[in-house]
Amino acid sequence: MSKKKTGGWLESVKTIVYAALIAIGIRTVAFEPFNIPSGSMIPTLLVGDYLFVSKYSYGYSRHSMPFSPNLFSGRIWGTTPERGDVAVFKLPRDTSQDYIKRIIGLPGDIVQVRRGILHLNGQPLRRESLGPFVAEGDGPRMTVQQYREFLPGGRSFLIIEQSDDGPLDNTPEFRVPDGHVFAMGDNRDNSLDSRVPSAVGMIPIENLVGRAEFIFFSVDGSARWWEVWGWPFAIRYSRLLSAVR
Template sequence: MSKRAKAAGGGLLELIKTLVYALVLAGIIRTLLFQPFWIPSGSMKDTLLIGDFLFVNKFAYGYSAMSCPSYKSFNLCGAFEDKEGRLLGSMPERGDVVVFRHPATGEDYIKRLIGLPGDTVETRGGRVILNGEPVPQDPAGSFTETYLAQGPMGSFPRCLRDGPVGLGGECSKEKFTETLPGGKSYSVLNIDDTPADDKGPFTVPEGHFFFMGDNRDNSVDSRFSPAANGVGFVPYRNLIGRADRIIFSSAGASILYFWTWRGDRFFKAVN
């Protein structure tokens, strides 16, 4: 074999080794540190918009079998799915925006933590009642967006009480500032009077949590059981991580459509 052939073979081997090392490093980072997450729906508006891209802080709550990357029904840690508990576990705080594994479908969801173990949660007239006390809501004007298809799925936003809005028109929702016990404040939206405005009371079991979307009339969350195509109570082991910061945001059907980028959301903290 010529020296040139040996050099070419050695170069190919080094390239393969570099790619393997890169993949292993990426897998370790994704499993233990940060997981990328695209926002596919409007259930967390206006905190998170369709097309926001963020990294989920996976060491915020420690690690369980759900911390491994998964694709639909496939989980790299599938052999450990029946194991309870968490490694280096810590409790989330009320008001955290959390990515978790759906208890029934295994899909990744992102919602806000409202109820801790032992809490009683209900909604009355669209207001959250937590342990018998209404959670304060203060009017904060409105949230307005353009009535156009959003994201790769091309979904259209819902507008206040389904008022007639044409393509390119203004689509508004009522906006409030909600403040949880402990002082955590964030925006919530109201679109219409819906059955979800009056749900519960629910008592959160030990080792479980109660989640809601900030866009209250457009969120499938713990107010609905998995049997009713909802989320129900989420076990501690199903928590994947905390959403801390938006890295990038695009309103279009593709990340390549640079004219749809939302420059004001780059590196924005998640409240």
Template sequence: MDSETRLETRSSAPPAERKKEGFRETTRFLLLLFVFALVLRSFIVAPFSIPSGSMLPTMMIGDYLFVAKWPYGYSRFSLPFGLGSFDGRILADAPERGDIAVFRYPGGGDDDYVKRVIGLPGDTVQMKDGALWLNGTEVPRVRVADWLMPITPNSPCRTVDPEAARVVEDEDGNRFCAYERYRETLPGGESYYILDQIDGIADDTPLHVVPEGHYFMMGDNRDDSLDSRFSLAAEGVGYLPHDYLIGEAMIVFFSTDGAAEWLKPWTWISAARWDRIGETF
């Protein structure tokens, strides 16, 4: 049978049968698309949004980033919709000191957090007068220029001590919140910026010894982060179990200053922080 005959035979099928076949094809396509998205999100990359300022200045409220799922292996928290029911990790690998990791909050619930890996199993971690000490040695930090955060609807000039807020303006009248900034360098060479707002309760801590199979996590906004310096009872992270790791922060794929309105699509463009898109960690 030649191609013209096959085409004629197919087109002569009853309309109801053609409609049924089209429905089956659409259903098959949508099912394959769902499976592809599920595999992609479970094992390769997943989106994550930044809802708080605990990782300023590295991450800003309104950042949307992709999280790589493969670097640390897979646990029950790697699978979406609560599909995982197994213990331990598959293809497990350990994070490196300095990684920015997304993890399931170990105090219960479905909240995902993002912090920096500071202490590895067996490390000792302590804060003294606002300085980080690892394994008995002070981690070098250098005072650099203040970080000027643009004041926007989702990023007000929020400080731990409201009286310490410093608002500055540039020559065009744009308003910024000024934060005291340092560059901290971990053993191994990982270097990044941190904020130090006040002399707070987390600037001096007991000596922490990180248990086997756990990690010590900290936010870069040191005075505004409930992290491993605080116990679960104090609504902190405590020592993070390895199984609770989800993935490693990879790249910002979108960022918004919070000024967009859903019913005004043109504001989606004006509210975008274009200079942050493509930012890697």
């Protein structure tokens, strides 16, 4: 009887260990979940969104693994991201922190913002006004302007602006060095990104964790964890399983 109990206990431990190893493997090579704690990517991503990031999109670096062990440098099967990708990366000055922004500049590009208009390699990017947008979930609720911005090649996405004369609406020229990318938040006046060298600056491609693919869950924060009766009403059903563009 004692042997049976011991055997049963060992089998349970083995099952747990195998399950943990499989989960770590999937998280390392395939998909990793992330949640959005701030509003720097509004309107594309909202506070309370939960999304999956594909780890294979740009190849693998030490940051693809939990705790970023210093096992090797560079990327294995690495590819350069495309302009417009929404990517998770390790903050260059503190790799324990994950940031998510949109890739705007690639190695060799010159990026500048003038009066709120993004310029890439000396050319202003076209943007179309879509009217007012109510931004909430990250500080006071406010009405801002929403635009559709177009990258070279026609890829487009939504951004919001409080004004075209804020601290981040007029910048010097930034030349993206080899092995780096330049990223910005879609909430252009409320994002610490590559426009702020002391906070983020240029992002080494090695620091890229993966590309944001789709939102699998989203809550608006109206129900606290113990308010079980409010959970169904706090879910943003329209955002479930929506692609990140």
